[in-house]
Amino acid sequence: MTRLVIDPVTRIEGHLRIEAEVDSGLVKKAWASGTMFRGLELILKGRDPRDAWYFVQRICSVCTAVHAIASVRAVENALGITIPENAQLIRNLIEAMQYIHDHVMHFYHLHALDWVDVTSALNADPKKTSQLQESISDWPRSNPRYFQDVKDRLETFVDSGQLGIFANGYWGHPAYKLPPEADLLAVAHYINALDWQKSVSRFIAILGGRHPCPNFLVGGMATAINPDSDQALNASRLILMKELLQEAQDFVEKVYFPDVLAIASFYPEWTKLGEGLGNFLACGDFQLDGPKVDDSRRVGSSTTRRDPVDKAGNMFFPSGVIWNRKIEEVKKFNQEQITEYVSRSWYTYSDGSTDAKHPFDGETNPKYTGPKPPYDFLTVDEKYSWIKSPRYDGKPVEVGPLARVLVAYGMGQKQITDLVDKSIRQLGVGKEALFSTLGRTLARAIETVALMDEIWGWYNKFVVNIGAGDYTTANTEKWEPSTWPAEAQGVGFVDAPRGALGHWIKIKNGKIDHYQMVVPTTWNASPPDPSGQIGAYEASLVGTPVVDADKPIEVLRTIHSFDPCIACAVHVHDAGKKKIKSAGIMP
Amino acid sequence: MGSQTFDKNVEAVFESVGVTRRDFMKFCGAMAAILGLPPVFASRIANAIEREIPFAGEKRPSVLWLNLQSCTGCTESFTRSDHPSIAEAVLTMISLDYHETLLAASGKSACQACESAMEENRGKYILVVEGAVPVSDDGTFCTIAGKSGVEYLKNMSEKAAFVIALGTCASYGGLPAAKPNPTAAQSVDEFVSPKTVVRIPGCPPIGDVLMATIVHFLFFGKLPALDSENRPQFAYGKYIHEQCRRHYHFENAEMVLGFNDDEYRGGYCLFPLGCKGAFTKNACSVMRWNMGTAWCVGSGHPCVGCSEKDFWDKFTPIYSLVEGRNPK
Ligand code: SF4
Ligand code: SF4
Numbered sequence: 001m002t003r004l005v006i007d008p009v010t011r012i013e014g015h016l017r018i019e020a021e022v023d024s025g026l027v028k029k030a031w032a033s034g035t036m037f038r039g040l041e042l043i044l045k046g047r048d049p050r051d052a053w054y055f056v057q058r059i060c061s062v063c064t065a066v067h068a069i070a071s072v073r074a075v076e077n078a079l080g081i082t083i084p085e086n087a088q089l090i091r092n093l094i095e096a097m098q099y100i101h102d103h104v105m106h107f108y109h110l111h112a113l114d115w116v117d118v119t120s121a122l123n124a125d126p127k128k129t130s131q132l133q134e135s136i137s138d139w140p141r142s143n144p145r146y147f148q149d150v151k152d153r154l155e156t157f158v159d160s161g162q163l164g165i166f167a168n169g170y171w172g173h174p175a176y177k178l179p180p181e182a183d184l185l186a187v188a189h190y191i192n193a194l195d196w197q198k199s200v201s202r203f204i205a206i207l208g209g210r211h212p213c214p215n216f217l218v219g220g221m222a223t224a225i226n227p228d229s230d231q232a233l234n235a236s237r238l239i240l241m242k243e244l245l246q247e248a249q250d251f252v253e254k255v256y257f258p259d260v261l262a263i264a265s266f267y268p269e270w271t272k273l274g275e276g277l278g279n280f281l282a283c284g285d286f287q288l289d290g291p292k293v294d295d296s297r298r299v300g301s302s303t304t305r306r307d308p309v310d311k312a313g314n315m316f317f318p319s320g321v322i323w324n325r326k327i328e329e330v331k332k333f334n335q336e337q338i339t340e341y342v343s344r345s346w347y348t349y350s351d352g353s354t355d356a357k358h359p360f361d362g363e364t365n366p367k368y369t370g371p372k373p374p375y376d377f378l379t380v381d382e383k384y385s386w387i388k389s390p391r392y393d394g395k396p397v398e399v400g401p402l403a404r405v406l407v408a409y410g411m412g413q414k415q416i417t418d419l420v421d422k423s424i425r426q427l428g429v430g431k432e433a434l435f436s437t438l439g440r441t442l443a444r445a446i447e448t449v450a451l452m453d454e455i456w457g458w459y460n461k462f463v464v465n466i467g468a469g470d471y472t473t474a475n476t477e478k479w480e481p482s483t484w485p486a487e488a489q490g491v492g493f494v495d496a497p498r499g500a501l502g503h504w505i506k507i508k509n510g511k512i513d514h515y516q517m518v519v520p521t522t523w524n525a526s527p528p529d530p531s532g533q534i535g536a537y538e539a540s541l542v543g544t545p546v547v548d549a550d551k552p553i554e555v556l557r558t559i560h561s562f563d564p565c566i567a568c569a570v571h572v573h574d575a576g577k578k579k580i581k582s583a584g585i586m587p
Numbered sequence: 588m589g590s591q592t593f594d595k596n597v598e599a600v601f602e603s604v605g606v607t608r609r610d611f612m613k614f615c616g617a618m619a620a621i622l623g624l625p626p627v628f629a630s631r632i633a634n635a636i637e638r639e640i641p642f643a644g645e646k647r648p649s650v651l652w653l654n655l656q657s658c659t660g661c662t663e664s665f666t667r668s669d670h671p672s673i674a675e676a677v678l679t680m681i682s683l684d685y686h687e688t689l690l691a692a693s694g695k696s697a698c699q700a701c702e703s704a705m706e707e708n709r710g711k712y713i714l715v716v717e718g719a720v721p722v723s724d725d726g727t728f729c730t731i732a733g734k735s736g737v738e739y740l741k742n743m744s745e746k747a748a749f750v751i752a753l754g755t756c757a758s759y760g761g762l763p764a765a766k767p768n769p770t771a772a773q774s775v776d777e778f779v780s781p782k783t784v785v786r787i788p789g790c791p792p793i794g795d796v797l798m799a800t801i802v803h804f805l806f807f808g809k810l811p812a813l814d815s816e817n818r819p820q821f822a823y824g825k826y827i828h829e830q831c832r833r834h835y836h837f838e839n840a841e842m843v844l845g846f847n848d849d850e851y852r853g854g855y856c857l858f859p860l861g862c863k864g865a866f867t868k869n870a871c872s873v874m875r876w877n878m879g880t881a882w883c884v885g886s887g888h889p890c891v892g893c894s895e896k897d898f899w900d901k902f903t904p905i906y907s908l909v910e911g912r913n914p915k
Contacts, residue, residue, distance in 0.1 A: 007732045039763070198669065209887070225852060240880075
């Protein structure tokens with residue numbers, strides 16, 4: 001039995017540590033620990049609810065839009081604010097482009113080196129790489145001279161002896177299976193994707209002022225539209241947005257998606273490894289029918305409000321829950337069923353209870369009880385992480401691209417269904433292949449392609465609105481706190497690139513009284529609950545082969561397939577003094 | 588650039604790494620702008636480089652990047668920088684020897700890469716730190732490889748040539764240090780004396796400002812001029828407000844009072860909506876973000892003052908005026 005420790009886990013956001021027991025070359029048991037804590041919810045208490053988005057946006061600036069959107073939605077939900085259609089469209093445009101940006105970067109810069117041996121690219125025949133490129137898409141950069149040039153640059157780089165970010169990688173590991181020509185193709189696209197991402201991020205900057213960390217606003221968006229001004233969004237900005245959309249789409253369809261399929265085809269065994277729980281949750285996102293926030297969603301003193309994301313059928317990514325791989329039986333998602341345990345995390349509940357709490361009733365205090373640094377191993381039989389244990393209906397679930405794609409598939413969402421069927425046919429595998437490490441990676445690419453198509457509709461609608469003279473981006477009727485009820489509570493959901501995200505807020509006398517978040521990586525990276533049910537990361541690692549414990553590339557493949565974001569996963573709930581019945585939030 | 592490609596003929600050198608003459612001149616122009624020099628300096632920079640490329644044929648300077656209590660926004664912003672692009676910088680100008688977000692190796696192999704880079708470049712590498720440093724509870728609010736973040740910082744800064752505190756968290760404590768500062772988070776300079784700490788604040792900072800600072804060091808062999816808070820003068824020399832295109836509206840008292848007003852769409856001054864541009868030193872209104880595409884006020888949101896010390900407490904609520912302070 002070998003004790004494996006991976007700390008730091010690199011090519012992720014934040015500070016993650018994996019410990020695992022390896023026996024006869026297989027992982028028997030694994031523990032995932034988040035090792036950084038900031039305490040954002042404590043910092044939020046007593047502040048202006050209209051500021052909350054700016055604070056929580058810094059939970060993580062990789063998926064830089066999603067916490068801000070969840071936050072403004074929660075505040076709008078609490079105060080009964082309806083946002084203008086343009087604002088809804090701008091949020092969709094920003095969030096969709098964020099997905100596309102994030103997923104492509106994840107694949108090339110965070111995940112690809114698990115499958116691609118950079119040094120092996122030096123043995124490639126550029127002519128064959130060119131043929132490979134031409135066989136998978138009509139991407140114009142396919143000339144043998146181009147790949148020769150990339151190879152030359154790589155050679156110069158490697159010969160310099162300064163390998164930088166590629167130093168000490170697991171190069172030459174037998175787990176790498178790509179032919180050198182495919183490695184060279186991937187290295188070229190790794191570099192192309194770096195340039196591509198900086199360019200397409202301009203799309204978000206036009207609307208939000210900058211990227212990362214674009215600006216949002218409670219009640220709409222702080223995006224000035226005025227076709228007759230050079231200081232606002234005008235026709236020249238709109239055409240630039242269109243060009244950037246095209247640039248994004250070309251890369252997604254001609255490079256990213258074909259690359260995922262091509263690389264996956266060399267690793268068929270990874271469609272059988274890394275499944276995990278078999279339980280999936282999607283909270284849904286991208287409203288399709290405009291921002292018709294009806295009065296039944298009002299909060300405050302009203303108790304007849306409906307959950308803002310519970311209108312299944314009107315979102316591009318539908319919400320739903322799947323148990324035990326039963327894709328054909330998607331259950332309705334109900335946020336009331338979300339609770340969190342802290343029994344194995346470095347927090348305590350003040351009532352000493354080990355029961356789970358709904359985010360509206362929850363409270364947590366940080367209390368580190370792990371080993372004093374420097375340490376070799378965590379005390380994994382006790383508390384061992386800053387990440388808590390959210391459960392749905394008492395059970396662990398996986399969230400993220402795979403959950404969304406499976407829920408959409410189960411509900412017959414056409415774009416997703418078509419793409420899934422096409423991809424598995426091309427790979428020559430069945431649907432069960434989706435329940436795997438590569439299934440997650442493939443699902444991420446599938447939803448990127450689907451969104452890339454859908455985003456044009458929002459863009460066109462936006463242009464039509466502006467053409468019709470609608471420049472409104474904000475509803476300011478309830479901007480002043482004097483218009484707010486003394487007490488209000490609300491919830492905002494975003495199905496973020498990494499999965500279902502919820503923010504819960506209680507507002508009292510114009511100030512934040514209570515703020516809580518249940519975050520994608522918290523779902524996936526959670527430690528066990530009191531009944532011993534483990535989370536998705538830990539479950540997915542059991543049975544993973546490890547050829548060389550010093551080079552645990554296999555473990556990284558599965559962990560990276562989730563696209564961890566640890567800064568997101570770690571947070572603390574503030575102790576809301578007054579309980580407002582969460583029944584008010586029932587759908 | 589490896590030594591074998593070293594050539595005094597700059598075009599050959601640049602061509603060997605796929606940079607055309609046009610790209611090169613564009614780069615020099617951008618550098619001149621970033622460094623706050625008039626356009627005529629573009630050709631002078633080009634000449635200077637052509638005469639002698641300080642980093643050609645030599646070892647690329649080693650850059651080590653430590654991520655502490657951060658949101659990775661500084662890294663994200665760094666990867667958005669335009670000139671040089673991240674790909675160009677990492678492949679041909681610097682050797683990014685440790686950066687957890689990008690490093691191929693994990694765990695033990697990553698730690699080894701870090702240690703050998705520190706040894707081989709002892710006294711010469713640039714340490715970039717992103718995020719604040721939590722000190723309460725023995726530093727257990729941020730650990731890497733079982734060691735506290737504070738330990739990591741002390742160890743990595745000891746052998747560095749100098750330290751860049753990137754972003755408002757590393758520069759001043761930032762968000763983790765906002766009231767009530769639950770983890771006793773502090774700024775980087777508290778732990779690394781006597782090393783010089785260059786502050787590049789911003790939440791996040793503009794990626795190009797970091798690039799320009801590094802490039803300045805590569806070209807001229809020294810740091811750019813710093814102000815009293817150790818910020819590069821070329822980027823933090825002026826208040827946002829002084830160079831804001833809405834400034835003449837400010838002077839004419841043409842103000843925006845609401846996000847849905849005609850004045851808002853007319854590009855009037857955002858001061859009444861809480862704009863902190865008058866109290867904030869940063870390059871946003873001139874350099875702008877994302878390849879010069881946009882910036883906060885330009886798109887319609889007030890400047891929050893994200894590069895100023897304690898802005899999380901001092902400049903909030905965001906949409907309110909700062910008590911007792913009036914813009915010039
Ligand atoms: S207050 Fe803000 S919007 Fe007004 S001129 Fe100054 S920086 Fe520009
Ligand atoms: S304009 Fe102000 S808030 Fe925006 S990035 Fe610059 S300093 Fe920060």
